[in-house]
Amino acid sequence: MTTRRDAVHDTLRRSEGFRSAQDVYAEMRLHGAKIGLTTVYRALQALADGGQVDVLRTDDGESVYRACATDTHHHHLVCRRCGRTVEVAGPAVERWAEMVGSEHGFTEITHTVEVFGTCASCSAPAKVG
Amino acid sequence: MTTRRDAVHDTLRRSEGFRSAQDVYAEMRLHGAKIGLTTVYRALQALADGGQVDVLRTDDGESVYRACATDTHHHHLVCRRCGRTVEVAGPAVERWAEMVGSEHGFTEITHTVEVFGTCASCSAPAKVG
DNA sequence: ATGGATTTTGACAACCGTTTTCATTTCAGC
DNA sequence: GCTGAAATGAAAACGGTTGTCAAAATCCAT
Numbered sequence: 360m361t362t363r364r365d366a367v368h369d370t371l372r373r374s375e376g377f378r379s380a381q382d383v384y385a386e387m388r389l390h391g392a393k394i395g396l397t398t399v400y401r402a403l404q405a406l407a408d409g410g411q412v413d414v415l416r417t418d419d420g421e422s423v424y425r426a427c428a429t430d431t432h433h434h435h436l437v438c439r440r441c442g443r444t445v446e447v448a449g450p451a452v453e454r455w456a457e458m459v460g461s462e463h464g465f466t467e468i469t470h471t472v473e474v475f476g477t478c479a480s481c482s483a484p485a486k487v488g
Numbered sequence: 489m490t491t492r493r494d495a496v497h498d499t500l501r502r503s504e505g506f507r508s509a510q511d512v513y514a515e516m517r518l519h520g521a522k523i524g525l526t527t528v529y530r531a532l533q534a535l536a537d538g539g540q541v542d543v544l545r546t547d548d549g550e551s552v553y554r555a556c557a558t559d560t561h562h563h564h565l566v567c568r569r570c571g572r573t574v575e576v577a578g579p580a581v582e583r584w585a586e587m588v589g590s591e592h593g594f595t596e597i598t599h600t601v602e603v604f605g606t607c608a609s610c611s612a613p614a615k616v617g
Numbered sequence: 618a619t620g621g622a623t624t625t626t627g628a629c630a631a632c633c634g635t636t637t638t639c640a641t642t643t644c645a646g647c
Numbered sequence: 648g649c650t651g652a653a654a655t656g657a658a659a660a661c662g663g664t665t666g667t668c669a670a671a672a673t674c675c676a677t
Contacts, residue, residue: 363626381663395627400664420549420634421663436588439596447588452581456603459576463565465605472601474585476594492655510634524656529635549663550634 363394367402368426371412376442377423377435415473438478447474492523496531497555500541505571506552506564544602567607576603 370383370392378386384399403424406412412424415435425444427433432453433446452472460468499512507515513528532553535541541553544564556562556575563581565574581601589597 379663397627397629397665398625401626416545416547416549418545419663420545420551422549436592436594438594445592447592449584449588452584452601455578455581459565459578460603460605463574463576464608465565465567465603466611467568468603468605470601470603472581472599474589474594474597474599476589476597479593482595508634526636526656526658527654530655548634 363398364402364405366392366394367399368406368411371406371424371426374425376437376444377413377415377425378442379417379421379423383424415471434472434474436474436476438481439475440477440481443478443481492527493531493534495521495523496528497535497540500532500535500553500555503554505566505573506542506544506554507571508546508550508552512553544600563601563603565603565605567610568604569606569610572607572610 366387367383370387371378374386380400380403381396383403384394384396387394387399403412403414403422406426407414407424410430411426413427413435414422414424417423425435427446429446433448434452436445436447438444449472452470456470456472457468460466495516496512499516500507503515509529509532510525512532513523513525516523516528532541532543532551535555536543536553539559540555542556542564543551543553546552554564554573558575561582562575562577565576567573578601581599585599585601586597589595
């Protein structure tokens with residue numbers, strides 16, 4: 360029960376940045392894979408549940424997935440142009456979130472932290488003419 | 489062109505936490521307001537564009553809005569149970585994000601930081617019986 | 618291998634929040 | 648009051664995601 364899921368996982372691993380379910384599906388079909396959209400959604404969900412891929416929501420509500428190198432907690436620096444992503448650790452931020460939470464009597468603190476920017480190669484070609 | 493928008497804004501101000509467009513709509517209809525769902529969506533968008541309300545996406549892709557006290561940059565500590573929200577500042581986090589970005593050659597850095605937890609009053613009534 | 622139970626798959630339909638459309642209403646300025 | 652521009656809202660369209668269900672693949676004891 361793992362062939363398709365692995366195929367999805369592999370496809371994701373080949374991508375630089377975050378990809379939507381439909382991206383993955385299109386990509387797989389392009390390469391001749393015989394798989395249905397429903398199965399891609401299910402595989403991505405399973406992988407996300409199992410912590411093998413990271414998920415985040417784009418501004419327009421799409422879920423995008425990424426097979427990350429580390430399985431430890433980390434955040435992302437994402438190029439808003441090309442989607443290239445680097446994984447970053449932020450121990451200070453973790454502590455800050457924990458502190459802010461408990462300071463106000465909140466428990467079971469979690470947090471979402473994502474950093475967006477324009478990467479070097481995307482901002483370089485400023486010379487359009 | 490501002491009556492409806494103000495009504496939406498007021499409704500939002502009366503709420504403790506983040507509310508969805510449909511929440512706001514339902515709330516307004518409950519109180520007898522004569523307004524359409526479309527207009528609520530439009531008003532919320534306009535308010536968000538104008539920076540008068542903050543927006544964020546729930547895990548299930550819904551946009552939720554909040555009329556925040558400060559108009560300066562801040563983050564949120566949100567109770568995942570009741571939605572109660574405290575506005576928090578985090579200068580250290582701002583600097584961290586900026587640093588992480590430029591460290592990797594990214595420019596025009598932005599970031600999203602939200603902290604979730606269970607607030608004191610929601611975790612207190614552990615006594616169910 | 619074989620039959621039968623179980624799981625996985627995927628085409629399609631349903632869902633649901635959101636956006637668009639467009640005819641109607643409201644309103645400012647004359 | 649009249650006119651044109653902006654706002655409104657009911658209903659339809661949209662798009663990503665999830666549910667349905669019958670067919671296909673897989674497992675397993677025989």
